[in-house]
Amino acid sequence: MKIAMWSGPRNLSSAMMYSFGNRADFAAWDEPFYAAYLKRTGMDHPMREEIIAVHDADAESVAATFAGPVPDGKAHWYMKHMGIHMDQSPLDWAKDCVNVHLIRHPARVIASYAVKRENPTLHDIGFAQQVDIFDRFPGPVIDSADIRRNPESMLRKLCDAIGLDFDPAMLSWQAGKRPYDGVWAAHWYGAVHKSTGFAGAEGDLPALTGAAADLCQSALPHYEKLAALKL
Template identity: 40%
Template sequence: MVNPTKRISLWSGPRNISTTLMYSFGQREDTQVFDEPLYGYYLKNSRAKNYHPGAEETINTMETKGEKVVEMMLTHNKKPVLFFKNMTHHLLPGLDRGFLKELTNIILTRDPAEMLPSYAEVVENPTMEDVGYKMQVGLLEQLQKENVPVIVIDSKAVLLNPKMQLKKICAAIGIPFEPKMLHWKPGVRPEDGSWAKYWYANIHQSTGFNPYTPKTAPFPEKLKPLLEECLPYYEKLVKIAL
């Protein structure tokens, strides 16, 4: 019997529009959204717990065994569509990735020239392990090698034309687009993780997709080496984005 539940996993980098997309999908009556279910597992098993804000609270309030999180993702079925907002760097090497074949995988990327300064406002000295570009390309190549369908989307393209891009995303997933995905009430959502108070101020003030506005501030000198490291990975991803 074919499992009727559509299980969408968004594999994002930080400071993309992943939370915005989670809020967007959260407007659908047929969809349940989940905020970074692997975050507790990632923090407990990486050095990120030493510098991520609210790490102790996150570890203490979430399932930290990756296998149990994966089991939840594959068995939960309260709604016909499940949307898991995940971070690619939460896929630590010790976690068996066989479950990816059971998901509709979407990789969300963003120009590192715009993402890195935003991320550095919260995590002062980010590394490639923190921002996920190399991991995203690695995930893309793994899925392609195993002939697992994968969708790549670029944050800027979504912000430039949310309605058109959401229609493309929904078509690629195999679900109908709903206009209600374009708007929501301001404020918190019950699905927000405990880390929302550190990261979600802008989304909590929004009522929809904010218009794209290019960065005008000079790019921080200290982040330039990381930018040069990230750009080839981003360029590979954006080349095949919807």
């Protein structure tokens, strides 16, 4: 099984990658199209030049890799993807994957993203792009808030929805880096590197003001479209 897990940034996506990557039967790949996206668009992201230098920045080459065998002789392959990376990148490979869509309320995404990169735009947080991906490659939708509220219940639901046996190894992992982390982990993954499992339930939504509140209102209809379909 090849799982394409679609999300936007700051969406519990790294913890989900660690969850599946902790299974003995899974290989994992962290945002395969990120370097190609940065090279193509010229976007000024943290560690931009290092990302392009270290990772495959040819989108066609990345896509071709998906047609090959699962790495390390594993039975399954978990691919953490960002919808924002796919503009002008090949997508036909996704038809052969189990596509899953991970969502999070935009207020939480915006508050978290702004800590790492100031003044995000609607494009940066990826809600519109994720809906576009879902429309082309529908699949189960799972909300990060539900996972944090009850990880085992939601992961069991997800595994059942995609025809995969649940593995208790998905619920906890050792703290620290992973060999499949992208080089950008040094900037973005501080919290997940300290974690040994999913964080507990989240509190009230953050109070946003000004441009951040306006951005949330722009993103909300996209989130609500997918939230209506969640497991």
